Amino acid sequence: MAIRLYLETSTTNCSVCLANDNDVLYFKEENDKNYSHSEKLHVFIKEALETANIQATDLDAVVVGKGPGSYTGLRIGVSAAKGLCFASDIQLQAIESLEILARAIAVADGFIVPLLDARRMEVYSAVFDTNYRQIRETQAEIITEASFGDELAKGKVHFIGNGAEKCKGIITHENAVFYDEIYFPSTEKMIPIAMEKHQNNDFEDVAYFEPYYLKDFVVTKSKKK
Numbered sequence: 001m002a003i004r005l006y007l008e009t010s011t012t013n014c015s016v017c018l019a020n021d022n023d024v025l026y027f028k029e030e031n032d033k034n035y036s037h038s039e040k041l042h043v044f045i046k047e048a049l050e051t052a053n054i055q056a057t058d059l060d061a062v063v064v065g066k067g068p069g070s071y072t073g074l075r076i077g078v079s080a081a082k083g084l085c086f087a088s089d090i091q092l093q094a095i096e097s098l099e100i101l102a103r104a105i106a107v108a109d110g111f112i113v114p115l116l117d118a119r120r121m122e123v124y125s126a127v128f129d130t131n132y133r134q135i136r137e138t139q140a141e142i143i144t145e146a147s148f149g150d151e152l153a154k155g156k157v158h159f160i161g162n163g164a165e166k167c168k169g170i171i172t173h174e175n176a177v178f179y180d181e182i183y184f185p186s187t188e189k190m191i192p193i194a195m196e197k198h199q200n201n202d203f204e205d206v207a208y209f210e211p212y213y214l215k216d217f218v219v220t221k222s223k224k225k
Contacts, residue, residue, distance in 0.1 A: 002060035004194055005048065005084070006187035009037045009077030010069025010097040011116060011162060016044035017187035018052055021195060025052040027188055037076040045080065056088040061203070063194045065185055066094040068124040068138065068214035069116055078211045085206045092204040095193050096212065098126040098138055100185035101161050103193070110156030110175070111135075113148060115163030116185075123163035124214060127151060140215050143167050152176060 006017040014037045015029035026048040064081035067074045085092045101114035107130055116124040121143050127136035143166050151157045152173040159167055162183040
């Protein structure tokens with residue numbers, strides 16, 4: 001048995017879970033379009049530890065969603081995870097946010113395509129099979145009528161995430177299936193991935209670990225004079 005604290009802040013959804021293997025001890029998430037992670041994340045972490053009546057030093061690992069996604073959200077989540085690991089001398093695990101999102105659905109056939117909103121008509125995307133094996137690398141791409149054409153020609157393509165809304169009016173293939181109610185990666189879906197990583201002794205180097213930004217940070221000039 002291993003107690004793990006899960007953090008996912010790659011989108012506007014601030015998600016925290018505490019679990020002893022599959023046994024969820026605490027779960028809370030809040031979606032705020034204003035990115036209130038800096039105010040909410042540490043409150044949720046404190047609540048999680050108090051609910052389970054444990055200290056940070058009792059954790060076996062901290063598991064963080066590493067991106068791609070929001071620069072600000074990722075920095076906050078990864079900083080909190082690394083801080084806990086340094087302070088309490090515990091291990092760090094990291095999971096790609098698109099894989100976490102893919103786990104939100106279970107399908108019998110076709111492909112799962114998690115999409116996270118980037119800028120304008122751009123999304124962060126990847127392609128998974130029905131067993132959640134990633135079969136196409138993670139990309140930042142602009143959605144066109146030709147997007148995911150190979151997969152759509154082979155069978156059903158299940159689009160999920162807050163980037164899927166951009167695709168609806170552009171990808172009209174009969175094999176395209178959209179999940180309107182599934183928008184964000186959630187920590188509850190990280191549990192089976194983390195358990196497998198733990199068995200494989202797959203941990204990060206806390207000192208050198210950085211978020212998976214995928215794209216260079218772009219500073220937008222203020223329009224205020």
